[in-house]
Amino acid sequence: MAANQEEVKLLGSVNSPFVCRVQIALKLKGIEYKFVEENLAIKSDELLKYNPVYKKVPVLVHNDKPISESLVILEYIDETWKQNPILPSDPYQRTLARFWSKFIDDKIVAASVKVIHTVNDVKERAKNVEESIEALRILENELKDKFFGGEEIGFVDIAAVFIAFWIPLIQDITGLQFFTAEKFPKLHKWSQEFLNHPIVKENIPPRDTLFAYFKAHYDSLIASK
Amino acid sequence: MADEVILLDFWPSPFGMRIRIALAEKGIKYEYKEEDLLSNKSPLLLEMNPVHKKVPVLIHNGKPIAESLIAVQYIDEVWNDKSPLLPSDPYQRSQARFWADFVDKKKIYEVAKNLWTKKGEEQEAAKKEFIEIIKLLEQELGDKTYFGGDKLGFVDVALIPFYTWFKGYEIFGNFNVEKECPKFIAWAKRCIKIESVSKSLPDQDKVYDFVVQIRKKMGIE
Numbered sequence: 001m002a003a004n005q006e007e008v009k010l011l012g013s014v015n016s017p018f019v020c021r022v023q024i025a026l027k028l029k030g031i032e033y034k035f036v037e038e039n040l041a042i043k044s045d046e047l048l049k050y051n052p053v054y055k056k057v058p059v060l061v062h063n064d065k066p067i068s069e070s071l072v073i074l075e076y077i078d079e080t081w082k083q084n085p086i087l088p089s090d091p092y093q094r095t096l097a098r099f100w101s102k103f104i105d106d107k108i109v110a111a112s113v114k115v116i117h118t119v120n121d122v123k124e125r126a127k128n129v130e131e132s133i134e135a136l137r138i139l140e141n142e143l144k145d146k147f148f149g150g151e152e153i154g155f156v157d158i159a160a161v162f163i164a165f166w167i168p169l170i171q172d173i174t175g176l177q178f179f180t181a182e183k184f185p186k187l188h189k190w191s192q193e194f195l196n197h198p199i200v201k202e203n204i205p206p207r208d209t210l211f212a213y214f215k216a217h218y219d220s221l222i223a224s225k
Numbered sequence: 226m227a228d229e230v231i232l233l234d235f236w237p238s239p240f241g242m243r244i245r246i247a248l249a250e251k252g253i254k255y256e257y258k259e260e261d262l263l264s265n266k267s268p269l270l271l272e273m274n275p276v277h278k279k280v281p282v283l284i285h286n287g288k289p290i291a292e293s294l295i296a297v298q299y300i301d302e303v304w305n306d307k308s309p310l311l312p313s314d315p316y317q318r319s320q321a322r323f324w325a326d327f328v329d330k331k332k333i334y335e336v337a338k339n340l341w342t343k344k345g346e347e348q349e350a351a352k353k354e355f356i357e358i359i360k361l362l363e364q365e366l367g368d369k370t371y372f373g374g375d376k377l378g379f380v381d382v383a384l385i386p387f388y389t390w391f392k393g394y395e396i397f398g399n400f401n402v403e404k405e406c407p408k409f410i411a412w413a414k415r416c417i418k419i420e421s422v423s424k425s426l427p428d429q430d431k432v433y434d435f436v437v438q439i440r441k442k443m444g445i446e
Contacts, residue, residue, distance in 0.1 A: 053327065053361070067319045069326055079315040091302040092288055098295045103276065138276055 008033035011047055011059040013040055014205045015213050017109070017162040018070040019058040023203045024158050025074050029081045071101055074155060086155045097149075100142060101159035107135035109162050112170055116218055119174070120225045133178050136163070136187065143186045146193060157194055164191035165204050169211060173218050230255035231284040233270055235262045237435050239334060239386035240293035241281035242426055246382050247297045249421035251304040263442075294325050297382055310379045324365055324372065325383040331358045333387050340398035341436055342445060352398050359406045366412055381416055385426070388413040392429045393436035 010026065010033050012019035026033055038047050038057050050059045050066035059066050060073045062080070067073050078086050087094050111131035118125040139160075142148075148156035167179045168191075181188040194200055232248065232255055234241035248255055260270055260280050273282045273289035282289050283296040285303070290296045301310045311318050336358065339351035362384065366372055372380035391402055403410040416422050 062316070065316055067316070067323070069323055072319055072322045072326060075322060076315055076319040079318065091299055092285075092290075094302070095290050095295055095299045098298070099290075099292055102292060102295070 006032075007061075007063050009036060009061040010034070011036050011038050011044075011050065011061065012057045013038055015210055016057055017166045020161050020165070020204060021070045021158050022058045022060060022073050022077070024161065024200055025077045025086060027199050027203050028084050028086065028153075029077065030083065031077070031081055071098075071105070071159065074158065078155075086149070086153075086158060088149075088154070097155040100139070100148065100156045103135070103139070104156070104159050104162065108132060108139065111135060112162070112167055115174060115176065115178075116170060116214070117221065119218065119221050129176060129178050132167075133183070136179060136184055139163075140184045140187050143190055147190065153194065153197055153200070157190075160190075161194070161200070161204070163187065164194045169207070169214060172211065173215050228253075229284075229286050231258055232256070233258050233260055233267075233273060233280050233282040233284065235260050235280050236427055237389075237432050238262075238280055239390065242386035242389070243293045243382050244281050244283055244296050244300070245425035246377075246385070246422055247300045247310060249425050250308040250310065250377065250382075251300060252307065253300070253304060294329065294383060297379065301379075308376075310373070310377070310382060312373070312378070321373070321379040324362075324380045328362075328380070328383045333358060337387070337390065337394050340394045341440065342443065348398065352400055355394070355398075356400075356405050359402065359409050363406055363408045363412075366408065370415060371412070377416065377419055377422070385413060385416045385422060388417070389426050389429055389432045390436070392433040396433070397436070397440075 008026070008031055010019070010022055012022070012035060014037060023035075036046070038044055040057070043055055047057070047059065048055060050061055051057075051068045054068060056068070058070055058073060059068050060076065061067075062076075067076050074086065087097055111128045114128040115125060115132065118128055145151065147153045148160065163179070171177055171179065179187070195204065230248070230253055232241070232244055234245070234257060236259060245257075258269070260267055262280065266278055270280065270282065271278060273284055274280075274291045277291060279291070281293055281296065282291050283299065284290075285299075290299050297310065311321055333355070336351055336354050339347055340355060343351060371377050372384070395401055417426065
């Protein structure tokens with residue numbers, strides 16, 4: 001093995017939107033890496049060693065050094081491999097990218113995921129749907145160009161893969177429509193453009209497998225009532 | 226052209242304190258504008274942070290930056306001529322970001338709030354969780370002087386403000402942090418010896434009085 005050979009490994013799960021973010025970033029930059037599918041029900045020694053704090057995926061391991069938390073990983077990737085930058089170079093624009101990515105995680109992902117988990121609590125579920133809609137509305141107003149990153153996809157677009165791919169899935173599984181083209185014309189158009197991007201297209205998981213996995217999880221929640 | 230820097234803040238906010246420390250570390254002159262969160266939010270706050278309507282908000286030449294850790298990173302990137310808060314090595318930077326994010330993800334403020342607002346089982350659970358978080362941070366600190374190594378860094382700035390609230394946690398939670406986590410307190414005491422930190426943080430007694438006031442307002446015995 002060459003002394004300076006890069007070894008890039010991604011501990012992940014094909015179902016995870018957070019792992020997907022990292023894969024898109026790595027592929028955008030043309031970085032070769034090894035993908036290790038983790039069984040999250042039976043966590044591997046490697047996962048526990050590399051992410052003892054949260055014991056979750058994704059974990060990027062670069063030359064044996066681990067980085068966890070998808071947005072932290074994205075910043076690391078951008079700083080380490082300079083081609084095809086995903087964050088803008090202007091400090092204020094970078095701030096906005098960080099702000100909106102955090103907003104997506106704190107307000108949209110959190111509430112949408114809870115929509116699935118509150119299947120047995122009508123009031124809680126309605127509250128989470130409301131919160132998701134409100135947050136999506138704010139993001140809809142924020143979108144000014146083809147992508148959040150401008151003409152090319154950037155940090156926020158990658159963070160928002162959850163909205164483009166996982167939210168429609170949540171809608172199909174729960175039968176609840178809250179991210180509709182009527183309510184969110186700009187975000188809807190954005191999601192079509194985003195999912196058709198050559199790199200993104202190749203790196204989102206197969207819909208059928210993902211649907212089956214989440215539907216099974218959802219059905220088990222209903223059954224446990 | 227002179228820089229215009231304004232900080233919209235509320236004096237006991239640990240999140241505001243982070244930005245104050247960063248500005249002080251860099252020697253940046255700024256205008257401090259107090260928001261009284263016990264009364265109505267000012268038009269300026271609503272204009273500068275329409276999404277969350279919260280403090281702190283840093284305003285640089287008219288452009289607002291909300292979210293304290295994002296603001297601290299902005300300060301570090303713009304005023305990059307002195308006192309770097311993030312390391313230069315990308316891996317070290319990722320670790321600093323991870324641990325600062327940990328401080329926020331673990332919601333120290335919310336967990337600790339249960340120490341001074343709740344009683345019985347809920348309070349005990351909060352105490353246990355709080356100590357666990359601090360112990361994990363102690364482990365990460367290890368033998369280092371600061372989380373940033375030999376000097377104050379991003380994680381130190383993210384974490385030290387909560388120390389100003391400890392008197393309230395300890396008195397109402399009925400425990401002693403130093404007894405449970407001596408290394409943490411030793412680190413905190415080292416931090417507050419630094420001028421940029423001590424001049425940015427309120428007195429522990431003043432914060433304690435504020436906690437007493439809030440409890441009264443909330444009708445807690």
